[in-house]
Amino acid sequence: MxxxxxxxxxxxxxxxxxxxxxxGVSLPVPxxxxxxEPPPLADYKPEYFTAQEWAFVMAATARLIxxxxxxxxxxxxxxxxxxxxxxxxxxxxxxxxxxxGPFDPAANPQLxxxxxxxxxxxxxxxxxxxxxxxxxxLGSPFAALAPVRQDQAxxxxxxxxxxxxxxxxxxxxxxxxxxxxxxxRDFFTLLLANTKEGYFADPKYGGNHAMQAWxxxxxxxxxxxxxxxxxxxxxxxxxxxxxxxxERA
Amino acid sequence: MxxxxxxxxxxIIGLGWTGSxxxxxxxxxxxxxxxxxxxxxxxxxxxxxxxxxxxELKYGVRNGFMQRPRDSTVTVRRxxxxxxxxxxxxxxxxxxxxxxxAGVHWNGQTWRPQAxxxxxxxxxxxxxxxxxxPEGMLLQDWGVTAEELEPYLxxxxxxxxxxxxxxxxxxxxxxxxNPFEPSRSKEFPLPPLPDTYDSVLFAEVAKSMGxxxxxxxxxxxxxxxxxxxxxQLGPCNYCGFCExxxxxxxxxxxxxxxxxxxLKRKPNFEYRVNAEVLRIEKxxxxxxxxxxxxxDADAGEEIFQPADLVILCAYSLHNxxxxxxxxxxxxxxxxxxxxVVGRSYAYQMTGGTSLFFKDKVxxxxxxxxxxxxxxxxxxISQIDFAKEGFIGGSYITAGHTGGRPIQQxxxxxxxxxxxxxxxEAAGTWYGHAMSIGAHGSNMAYRDTCLDLDPTYRxxxxxxxxRMTFDWKPNDIRMTQFMKAKIExxxxxxxxxxxxxxxxxxxxxxxxxxxxxxxxxxGAIMGIDPKSSVVNRYLQSWDLHNLFVMGASAFPQNTQYNxxxxxxxxxxxxxxxxxxxxxxxxxxxx
Ligand SMILES: Cc1cc2nc3c(=O)[nH]c(=O)nc-3n(C[C@H](O)[C@H](O)[C@H](O)COP(=O)(O)OP(=O)(O)OC[C@H]3O[C@@H](n4cnc5c(N)ncnc54)[C@H](O)[C@@H]3O)c2cc1C
Ligand code: SF4
Numbered sequence: 095m096x097x098x099x100x101x102x103x104x105x106x107x108x109x110x111x112x113x114x115x116x117x118g119v120s121l122p123v124p125x126x127x128x129x130x131e132p133p134p135l136a137d138y139k140p141e142y143f144t145a146q147e148w149a150f151v152m153a154a155t156a157r158l159i160x161x162x163x164x165x166x167x168x169x170x171x172x173x174x175x176x177x178x179x180x181x182x183x184x185x186x187x188x189x190x191x192x193x194x195g196p197f198d199p200a201a202n203p204q205l206x207x208x209x210x211x212x213x214x215x216x217x218x219x220x221x222x223x224x225x226x227x228x229x230x231x232l233g234s235p236f237a238a239l240a241p242v243r244q245d246q247a248x249x250x251x252x253x254x255x256x257x258x259x260x261x262x263x264x265x266x267x268x269x270x271x272x273x274x275x276x277x278x279r280d281f282f283t284l285l286l287a288n289t290k291e292g293y294f295a296d297p298k299y300g301g302n303h304a305m306q307a308w309x310x311x312x313x314x315x316x317x318x319x320x321x322x323x324x325x326x327x328x329x330x331x332x333x334x335x336x337x338x339x340x341e342r343a
Numbered sequence: 344m345x346x347x348x349x350x351x352x353x354x355i356i357g358l359g360w361t362g363s364x365x366x367x368x369x370x371x372x373x374x375x376x377x378x379x380x381x382x383x384x385x386x387x388x389x390x391x392x393x394x395x396x397x398x399e400l401k402y403g404v405r406n407g408f409m410q411r412p413r414d415s416t417v418t419v420r421r422x423x424x425x426x427x428x429x430x431x432x433x434x435x436x437x438x439x440x441x442x443x444x445a446g447v448h449w450n451g452q453t454w455r456p457q458a459x460x461x462x463x464x465x466x467x468x469x470x471x472x473x474x475x476x477p478e479g480m481l482l483q484d485w486g487v488t489a490e491e492l493e494p495y496l497x498x499x500x501x502x503x504x505x506x507x508x509x510x511x512x513x514x515x516x517x518x519x520x521n522p523f524e525p526s527r528s529k530e531f532p533l534p535p536l537p538d539t540y541d542s543v544l545f546a547e548v549a550k551s552m553g554x555x556x557x558x559x560x561x562x563x564x565x566x567x568x569x570x571x572x573x574x575q576l577g578p579c580n581y582c583g584f585c586e587x588x589x590x591x592x593x594x595x596x597x598x599x600x601x602x603x604x605x606l607k608r609k610p611n612f613e614y615r616v617n618a619e620v621l622r623i624e625k626x627x628x629x630x631x632x633x634x635x636x637x638x639d640a641d642a643g644e645e646i647f648q649p650a651d652l653v654i655l656c657a658y659s660l661h662n663x664x665x666x667x668x669x670x671x672x673x674x675x676x677x678x679x680x681x682x683v684v685g686r687s688y689a690y691q692m693t694g695g696t697s698l699f700f701k702d703k704v705x706x707x708x709x710x711x712x713x714x715x716x717x718x719x720x721x722x723i724s725q726i727d728f729a730k731e732g733f734i735g736g737s738y739i740t741a742g743h744t745g746g747r748p749i750q751q752x753x754x755x756x757x758x759x760x761x762x763x764x765x766x767e768a769a770g771t772w773y774g775h776a777m778s779i780g781a782h783g784s785n786m787a788y789r790d791t792c793l794d795l796d797p798t799y800r801x802x803x804x805x806x807x808x809r810m811t812f813d814w815k816p817n818d819i820r821m822t823q824f825m826k827a828k829i830e831x832x833x834x835x836x837x838x839x840x841x842x843x844x845x846x847x848x849x850x851x852x853x854x855x856x857x858x859x860x861x862x863x864x865g866a867i868m869g870i871d872p873k874s875s876v877v878n879r880y881l882q883s884w885d886l887h888n889l890f891v892m893g894a895s896a897f898p899q900n901t902q903y904n905x906x907x908x909x910x911x912x913x914x915x916x917x918x919x920x921x922x923x924x925x926x927x928x929x930x931x932x
Binding site for chain 1: 393394395397398399400404405406411412413416419420421426428429430431432434536537538539540543578579580581582583584591703704706708709714746747748749752760761762763765766767769770773774798799800851852853854855
């Protein structure tokens with residue numbers, strides 16, 4: 095990676111302040127009644143991921159919601175922490191899902207999720223497969239690739255079009271013989287969905303750090319009380335978000 | 344061997360909307376009643392309290408209040424030759440679980456079907472001739488009319504404190520209401536909710552085009568209200584966490600806010616949670632039910648609960664599943680078209696157009712589950728089926744329910760799914776979009792049906808129910824017609840960008856995106872036991888002391904959300920039970 099996560103975190107804090115000013119909220123000192131700042135992302139000890147998996151998730155989410163341009167990215171909002179905690183919990187083990195066989199993971203996708211693997215297992219096997227492919231086809235693990243190469247690789251993963259070796263010139267991804275087995279075909283879909291969840295969910299789940307994603311788009315979070323605003327037409331709601339634990343921004 | 348419990352007069356299976364209504368009305372008769380609910384207890388406090396319930400991830404995305412597929416699900420196939428696979432992860436529909444059922448986390452749009460919808464086959468034959476009915480479509484009358492049901496629909500709406508505006512009061516058309524609704528005997532109990540900006544824009548443009556906009560009938564209270572059971576509602580605060588969530592404000596009509604506290608005070612009513620009914624038990628002569636067997640999850644044992652009267656209120660899909668598992672009535676066989684249980688499953692045809700405006704701010708998080716504006720100018724009674732080439736209709740509507748960013752962020756077509764462009768589009772367009780939707784009928788067909796799956800089993804070892812369902816050309820033509828009506832309305836609002844999403848000829852049923860929890864049919868009502876499971880009083884044709892509530896009774900789906908009719912039918916049926924059945928238990932027809 096070109097930037098260390100702690101550098102990104104520092105940069106994002108500056109940016110949050112700038113956004114606060116743009117939105118008309120005076121934020122010389124952050125308003126949030128927040129408990130102590132969590133440890134920098136680089137020092138976070140994953141509950142579920144191995145070190146190699148963590149490096150992948152950090153790098154991949156940083157491409158899915160990058161830090162450049164307007165608005166916070168996945169790293170400043172600590173999306174990887176969210177994903178790690180989700181996979182370590184009930185979601186990771188598919189606690190609510192029907193997971194009895196027989197399984198037909200290659201079924202028509204419109205029939206829904208049919209993999210025998212839990213989300214945590216899909217990440218584990220999916221990362222190993224994808225990182226292996228990156229090494230073999232692009233020369234390094236995903237996390238060590240340049241951002242442009244990372245985006246190209248993710249686009250192939252998104253289409254489940256990773257092929258063993260280099261695709262022959264002119265071949266469509268499908269003809270090239272997909273490397274992703276059907277039970278892992280939802281890997282990218284889950285990774286992207288979980289990344290956006292971590293960006294926008296309440297901070298209590300570890301992502302959307304300091305409600306930056308809510309501040310950025312203008313969602314007031316858990317305020318949940320707007321009766322007098324129902325009939326105000328075309329006027330921007332003035333207050334920043336609150337979180338379930340009582341943070342304010 | 345199941346342990347046998349002490350006999351009750353009445354056992355109610357499921358304590359959602361219909362179970363609560365049947366409970367309180369039968370409790371008034373002094374009967375000893377036991378309601379069995381498979382899920383946990385749920386109360387406004389602590390389960391729906393602020394701020395914990397304003398948690399999009401837990402309740403909106405991970406479906407914290409709904410049925411867990413691990414405990415209960417169906418298998419799905421699109422046609423008779425496909426192999427059905429389990430609905431492993433919730434998507435298309437979200438059945439409830441726990442006290443209050445889906446009545447906890449519904450939106451609250453509380454409609455009445457149009458008069459012609461109760462007698463759709465007769466209407467089509469009289470008006471257009473049977474020749475227009477497509478091959479394979481099973482069109483059927485309900486066996487009850489709009490006039491007969493009217494007082495019971497009114498009763499349900501008054502229990503719920505519905506906010507709205509009458510458009511046809513005792514035959515008189517009222518300006519500002521829905522001129523196409525069947526005549527109602529009373530004004531709505533509460534005035535309409537104030538409109539949000541998107542609804543105002545839609546209403547203005549619809550009116551300018553000669554249509555008849557009116558407020559959506561809403562179970563989000565517009566003012567303080569006390570119902571006939573002494574239950575209180577406070578005005579809705581537009582919290583934006585309505586559908587998929589329990590109400591934090593005692594404002595959404597639910598079993599909790601409208602019935603249950605009054606019911607729990609009755610000494611002859613008792614309910615048990617974590618008590619899943621496994622089957623309905625039949626007497627040796629096959630003419631009555633002797634009671635039910637349930638699994639008491641706390642004690643870890645099966646219990647046989649004898650009862651004189653069994654009321655099935657488990658939600659449409661579970662009603663049919665329990666009938667099939669209990670071998671009550673003849674299961675439907677799509678190959679021969681014989682049998683009735685599981686026949687005529689139908690769903691809801693929806694589509695919509697999203698509009699994006701750079702210079703308009705909608706504050707979509709200021710939203711209610713059911714406030715908004717509708718036109719019924721293209722409703723089922725207003726369409727020339729012969730000319731248009733389909734049977735059906737839709738209401739067309741606007742009104743946002745929330746601005747929850749994970750699930751309700753709407754971005755212009757062509758926006759990449761990730762990367763810097765996605766992020767910047769989220770920042771640019773959040774709060775600048777509105778949508779106009781079509782909510783339409785869906786007919787039942789010979790091969791849209793429910794039966795027991797040959798392969799997959801639930802945690803009790805029982806076969807899962809198998810759903811066979813796909814979109815059919817008739818209903819696709821209907822929704823394409825609505826698209827052609829909605830797009831000019833949308834264009835007249837001059838959005839910077841717009842995008843449409845309607846089923847097309849190549850569409851097939853996809854279980855992944857949420858559509859509606861309006862699963863209907865499978866235990867349909869009628870006047871002939873050869874083509875229905877329950878009679879016009881929702882009494883089983885086979886076991887006269889078994890009554891089956893819910894939208895499983897609909898012979899095909901109406902163009903509306905079902906619960907208004909479900910509630911009306913519940914009051915209609917319970918009156919027949921009280922006045923006619925209890926004094927002399929027998930088949931009522
Ligand atoms: C997100 C959402 C939005 C909706 N919005 C609308 C709307 O705007 N308008 C509208 O008209 N409708 C809406 N609905 C549908 C509405 O919620 C249902 O029509 C209504 O709740 C049906 O009432 P019911 O009594 O048949 O079932 P429910 O209210 O669901 O109650 C059934 C109960 O039975 C229990 N049960 C099931 N099986 C068993 C068993 N074997 N043993 C014991 N208990 C059992 C269930 O756990 C549940 O509590 C919506 C639904 C959802 C999920
Ligand atoms: S929108 Fe209104 S009725 Fe719905 S949950 Fe919020 S306060 Fe309750």
